Amino acid sequence: MTNQSISGLGVNIISGTTVYGEVMNASEVVNTLNKVDTSTHNSVGKVKTSRPGMIDTGELTVDLNYCGAAEQDALRTMWDAQTVSTWMIVAPTSASGVARAWSFSGYISSIGTPKFEKEGNATMSFKVAQSGPITVLSTAVAGVTDIDMTDEGVTALTLSPTFDAAKYGYKVTTDLADTGVKVTLTYATAGEAAYVNNTSLATATPSSAITLGTASGSVIMVSVAVYKTNCVPKVTWIEVTHGYV
Amino acid sequence: MPEESFPIHIGGKKYALLFEPEDVERIEETISLFEAFHPHHRTFNNATAILWRGLRNVDNDGKMVHAIQQGPPGREKAYQMVRQFCREGFVGPAGMMALYESFRRALVLSEWFGEPEKDPMPGKPPEAHEKNLERPIEKPTKRSLSGFVASILNPSGD
Numbered sequence: 381m382t383n384q385s386i387s388g389l390g391v392n393i394i395s396g397t398t399v400y401g402e403v404m405n406a407s408e409v410v411n412t413l414n415k416v417d418t419s420t421h422n423s424v425g426k427v428k429t430s431r432p433g434m435i436d437t438g439e440l441t442v443d444l445n446y447c448g449a450a451e452q453d454a455l456r457t458m459w460d461a462q463t464v465s466t467w468m469i470v471a472p473t474s475a476s477g478v479a480r481a482w483s484f485s486g487y488i489s490s491i492g493t494p495k496f497e498k499e500g501n502a503t504m505s506f507k508v509a510q511s512g513p514i515t516v517l518s519t520a521v522a523g524v525t526d527i528d529m530t531d532e533g534v535t536a537l538t539l540s541p542t543f544d545a546a547k548y549g550y551k552v553t554t555d556l557a558d559t560g561v562k563v564t565l566t567y568a569t570a571g572e573a574a575y576v577n578n579t580s581l582a583t584a585t586p587s588s589a590i591t592l593g594t595a596s597g598s599v600i601m602v603s604v605a606v607y608k609t610n611c612v613p614k615v616t617w618i619e620v621t622h623g624y625v
Numbered sequence: 626m627p628e629e630s631f632p633i634h635i636g637g638k639k640y641a642l643l644f645e646p647e648d649v650e651r652i653e654e655t656i657s658l659f660e661a662f663h664p665h666h667r668t669f670n671n672a673t674a675i676l677w678r679g680l681r682n683v684d685n686d687g688k689m690v691h692a693i694q695q696g697p698p699g700r701e702k703a704y705q706m707v708r709q710f711c712r713e714g715f716v717g718p719a720g721m722m723a724l725y726e727s728f729r730r731a732l733v734l735s736e737w738f739g740e741p742e743k744d745p746m747p748g749k750p751p752e753a754h755e756k757n758l759e760r761p762i763e764k765p766t767k768r769s770l771s772g773f774v775a776s777i778l779n780p781s782g783d
Contacts, residue, residue, distance in 0.1 A: 534682040535691050538702040555696040624696045 390472030390548070392615040393442055395508075396465045398578045399603040399615055400452070402445035404503070406469055409438040409482070409510055437510035439489065440467065446494035446502040451578060455506055459488040467508050473548045473615055479520035481612040485512035522569040523606045523614040532560035532589040539618075548616045556596055556623040560589030563602060563618070572608045596623035630681060630689060631731035635710045640692050641681045642731030648678040649737060651695075658737065662729065667721055669707055675728050676710075677703030 393400045414433035423429060446452060458465070464487045471480040489509035494502050523545060529537040529552055540551045554561060563576045564586045573580060576587045593600055604616040630641035644652075652658060655674035660666050677700055682692040693699045693706070711720030732738040 531694065533684045533690055535695075536682075536693050536699075536702055538694065538698040540698070540701070542705065553696065553698045555694050555699075558694075624698060 386477055387472060390477065392470040392473070392613075393440075394468040394470060394605070394613060394615075395458075397573075397575050397580075397605065397607060398451050398454070399575075399605050400442070400444060401449065401601050401603060401617070402447055402452075403442060404445060405441070405443040407439075407441040409440045409469070409484070409514065411438050411510070411514065412436040435513075437512075439510065440469070440486065440508040441505065442508070443503060443505045446504040452504065455488060455504075456491055459491045459506070462487055464511060468613070470613055470615060473612075479518055479612045481517040482514050483517055484510050484514045486510045517610060517612045519611050521572055521606045521608045521611045521614050522567070523572075524565045524567045524574060524604065524616075526566040527604065527616070527618070528564040528566075529618070530562045530564070530586065531555065531558040532562065537561065548614070550616070550618045551621070552618055553621045553624045554592060558592060558622070560591050561602070561620055562586040562589050563604065565604065567606060569608070572606055575603075575605045575607070577602055578605075590620075592620065592622040594622075598622050629734045629736070631727060631734050633680070633710075633727050633731075635680075635706050635713070641683070641689065642676075642679045642727060643681045643689055644679045644732055644735040644737055651678045658732065662725065667725055669704065669711075669721075672707045672721065672724055672728075673700060673704045676707050676724070679728070679731060680706070 391403065391406050393403055393406055413435055415430035416433040417428065418431050419428040444452060464485055467484055467486045469482045471478050473479075486508040488506055490507040492505050494504040496502050525545065527539060527543050527550070529539060531537060531554060535555075537552050537554060540553075541547060543550075552561065563581070565574050565576065565581055565583060567574055567583050574583070575581060577590055579587070581587050590600065590602060592598070598621070600620050600622075602618040602620055604618065606614045630643040633640050633642055649658060652661075652674050656666060656671045658675075661671050661675065677693055678691075678695070680692040680703070681689040684690050693702045707724065710724055713720070715723060729738065733740045
C-alpha cells in the first residue's frame with residue numbers, strides 16, 4: 381500500500397518575474413481569522429460565541445544558500461525601498477507533483493546579512509510580510525515545447541535528458557573552451573511569457589550569453605520560467621557545468 | 626555557405642558539412658574514412674562520428690563553426706541528429722544512403738576525396754589520350770614478374 385503524499389522537494393519562490401534559486405526552506409504562510417466575541421450574559425449553557433472577524437495575515441520565511449546572485453543581492457534593495465510585489469510559492473513542479481501556486485502581495489519585512497559558518501555553506505534568510513489575500517492557482521501554463529542551448533556562439537550543447545515537457549531539470553556540460561551559454565525557447569501559447577535567468581525572452585530567439593564560471597567544473601544554475609496571468613508558472617532549472625571533467 | 630562546404634538540412638534547419646584536418650583525425654579515431662563508406666560500415670555509430678565532426682553552422686561573424694559541441698556530451702546530440710536525418714522524408718535505409726552521399730560530396734568539396742571531372746558533352750566519345758589508347762594485353766611472363774619483384778626489393782637498382 382502507498383498513499384498520495386507528494387515530495388516537498390522542488391518548490392520555487394518567485395517575486396514578480398524573479399525566480400529565487402538555491403532555496404533550502406520555504407515556510408508556510410499562516411492566516412488567522414480573528415474571532416469577534418458575541419457572548420452575552422444570557423448565552424445558553426454559558427458557551428462563548430463568536431463571529432468571524434478580520435484576517436491576520438502571515439509571513440513567509442525563506443532560507444537560501446547565498447551565492448552572490450543578482451536576485452539575492454536585490455532582496456536588500458527591495459527591503460530598503462519597501463517594495464510591495466507579488467510573491468508566489470509554487471508547489472514542486474514535477475511529473476508527480478501538483479499544479480498549485482499560492483500568490484499574494486507582500487513586502488520584505490526582515491532580511492539578514494549572509495551567514496558564514498566555518499563548517500557550512502553561506503546562507504541568508506528573509507521574511508516576506510503578506511499584505512493582501514492569498515490566491516490559490518491551479519491551472520498550469522502550457523510552458524515551453526523545446527529548449528535548445530548553444531555555447532556563446534552557435535555550437536549546440538546537449539541537454540540531458542533530452543527535452544520533455546514533463547521534465548523540469550536538465551544538465552548541460554559545456555566544452556572547456558566555452559565562455560558562456562545561450563538558451564533558445566520555443567513556446568506558442570497566447571498570453572504566456574518566458575524568462576531565462578529572470579530576463580524576458582521571446583520564442584525562438586537566443587538569449588544573451590550567460591557567463592560561465594571560470595574554473596573547469598564550476599556550475600551555474602539557469603532558470604527558465606513561463607508565466608501567464610492567473611496560472612501556475614512552470615519553472616525549469618538547467619545545471620550548466622563548465623567543461624567535461 | 627563557403628564553397629568547400631556541402632549544405633545539409635536536419636530538423637528544418639540548414640547546416641553545412643565541412644571537414645578540416647582535425648575533424649578527419651577525430652573521425653578516424655572511430656573509423657577510417659575509407660572503411661566508413663563500405664556498405665557494411667554504414668552504421669549509425671559511424672555516421673554519428675562523421676556528422677559530429679563535420680556539421681557546421683555559420684556564426685554571427687560569418688565564420689563556419691562546429692554545429693555540435695566537440696566535447697564528449699556532443700556525441701549524443703550528433704546521434705540524435707543522425708536519427709532525425711534518416712527518418713526525415715526517407716523510406717527505409719534510404720536516409721542513411723542519402724546521409725553518406727552528403728558526407729561523400731562534402732569530403733570531395735573539402736578536398737579529401739577526388740571526383741573525376743564530369744564529361745561536358747554526354748555521349749561524346751573520349752578523346753584520344755595515351756591512357757585511352759588500346760594496347761594488346763601483355764601476358765605477364767616469369768621474367769617480367771621477376772623484374773617487378775626485383776624493382777620492389779631494390780628500387781635504386783644497385
